Amino acid sequence: MWWRWLTQRDTWVFIAIACCLRLPLFGLLLREHGLHSAWYGWGAETGDTPGYFGPMDAYLAGEGYRPDFRMPGYGLPYLLFRLITTPQGAGSLIIVLQAVLGLASVVVLARCARLLGAPRWAQYACCAVLCLSGRVVIHDVYWFTESLCTSSVIIGTHGWLAYRRSGARSALLWSGVWLAWAVFLRPVQVVWLLFLAVSILWIGRPGARVRAVAALLLLAPFLLADLWWVRRNAITHGRFEPLSRGVVMPELASSPMYPLMRFLQATGGNFYHWDPGADIRWFNMREGPYGQQGPRLDRDVVMPGFALCERITEDSLHAWAAEMSHWNDVRTTAAERAGLLRSMNARSDRYVGYFREDAPWRYHVTARIRLTGLLFRMTGAGALFPSMSADPQDRYFPSMFLLDAPVHWLVLMGGLLAAVFFLIPGRADGATALLAAMTLISIFLIPWCLRLAEGRYLVPMYPWLLLLLILGIARLRGAHTAKA
Known part of the structure; x- marks a missing residue:
């Protein structure tokens, strides 16, 4: 299957498009985000990074795979690279692997379009647009699972289509x-x-x-x-x-952020504390030490009025914010912090129960709609090129590079509409209809079942939204041509 590709002209065109479009964008994003002396080498580090690689370093040190909160899928290639190099070399090789598989996934997605009966122009469009989708490519330079997961799903699904x-x-x-x-x-x-x-x-x-x-x-x-x-x-x-x-990291489960997160999940608020506009920041939980103010200043943070109900009043929320402020105080003792944490956990349990009982529609439906909106707005994602902005706060708002925001909304909303279109009986073959259903389920599973809303969780489904959008355009264009 794979070696026969190399005898086909289109394969080389896809490879050329990927190398000419995606590689330069990857290089620019690596320079912008990933060349800042991170511990694990050339790449962009986040608070989650040690949780992926640390367990493998512990395993090599004879301590076993721990902490073992995560499955070892991301750590496995790191472990293999660590057998031949340092942690910094292994981390840099992970970025290289992500870039290579990212290039391969572009070619394979175009082949998926071909197997689904797309015309040649649609195959080229899938290839080119995915190459220039900054919200996908940027994850190639970060130590997150999204890049490798996106590529592996594309390659794996192509095998199913080939069968x-x-x-x-x-x-x-x-x-x-x-x-x-x-x-x-x-x-x-x-x-x-x-x-x-x-x-x-x-x-x-x-x-x-x-x-x-x-x-x-x-x-x-x-x-x-x-x-x-x-x-x-x-x-x-x-x-x-x-x-x-x-579902949550052990260190998060033992911090005051977790009760706030549970409450905002139940009410539909933004609980990603590094986002300058997050609702959780109103409660004095930010990204600095002990939840204090970090480098990002609050932006339009107001009391989460959507969380109020009969038994949850403004005074209730002010009392919670005051507890969090006390916990933040460097003068607070460890014993006092432990007591405050118990109080906040109990408060969270009570308030979630109150909200579920007093406002059942808002708990079961409206909150999930709000979380879906946060997911669609790529909550928690930064600008592609923050250094291009004079205002450092702009780094957490959509960049206009390559019309980033308009293209994002076009692919997202157009792909969702195309998925619904292909579910109408008679509009698509079985494979296309199934991919449409799986894409919709995989997207809405995040906010509706898991009550999560971080924008990066949308990334593995982004190529499929793009593919469905282009297949939908090709179908409508073909129908129009047939009528003419």
């Missing part, structure tokens, strides 16, 4: 390896993997046994890897834990 076309079981096994890695990178991707496996049973090739074997081949890499992970967790912790060991 549908050719019936080659090797394509399914190849697909399963990449999708298993995607789940270990980002556990929520297990939904994508399961949908593809079920689709083989539902609309696969004739014969129940053939379909069952094919579905098992797709799932086999993940099942084998997860069996090892489940066994390891059972031995270490005495519990059945097939994916991540929880």
Whole structure:
């Protein structure tokens, strides 16, 4: 399958487009974000970075994989690189790997468009627009799972499409390896993997046994890897834990940010404290030490009036903010902080219960709509090129580089509309309709089921929104031409 690509002219055109468009943008973004003496080398470091690499360094030091809150998908290539180089060299090689797989994913997405029957211009459009999608490319320079997860989902899904076309079981096994890695990178991707496996049973090739074997081949890499992970967790912790060991980091669960986060999740507020406009900052929880003011000044932070109900008053919220202010005070003792944390956890539990009982519609529906809006606005994401702005606060607002914000909204809203369009009976073949359904479910799963809203969680679905948008345009253009 793969080697035959090299004999096709379009493949080389896709590669040329990727190298000419994505590589320069990657270089600019690396210079802007990733060349600032980070501990792990050439790349952009965040507060999450040690949680990915630290457990592997501990493993190499003979201490075991700990802390083990995350699945080891992102740490695995780092571990392999650490066998031959330093932590800084391994971190830099992770960035190189992300760039290389990012280039490959552009070519593979164009091939996906081809397998879905897109005309040649649509394949080129997918390739070019994805190359210039700064909100995707920027993750190639950050030590986050989004870059590798996005690439692995694209490559894995292409294998599934190739199987549908050719019936080659090797394509399914190849697909399963990449999708298993995607789940270990980002556990929520297990939904994508399961949908593809079920689709083989539902609309696969004739014969129940053939379909069952094919579905098992797709799932086999993940099942084998997860069996090892489940066994390891059972031995270490005495519990059945097939994916991540929880939803929040252990250090977050023991901080006063967690009760505030739970309350704002329930009410639909912005709990990403590094965002200058986040609602959590009104409660005196910011990104500095002990939740104090950091380098980012508040921007239009007001009392979260949307969180008020019959038993949650303005005085209630002011009292919580006062507790947080006391916790922030450097003069507060450790014993006092422990008592304040217990009080804030109890307050959070009470207030979430009050909000759920007093305002059930707002709790179950309106709050989730608000979280969806935060996700769509890429909450927590910075500008692509903050140094181009004279105002340092602008770094947390959309950059106009390459019409960043307009292109983002065009792909997002256009892709969502195209996904709904392809779900109308008779508008698409089975594969396109399934991809549309999986994309919608994967996006809305984040704010509606997990009650999370950080913009980077949208990134792995961004290429599929783009693909669906371009397929929709091609379908409408073809229908218009046929009528003419």
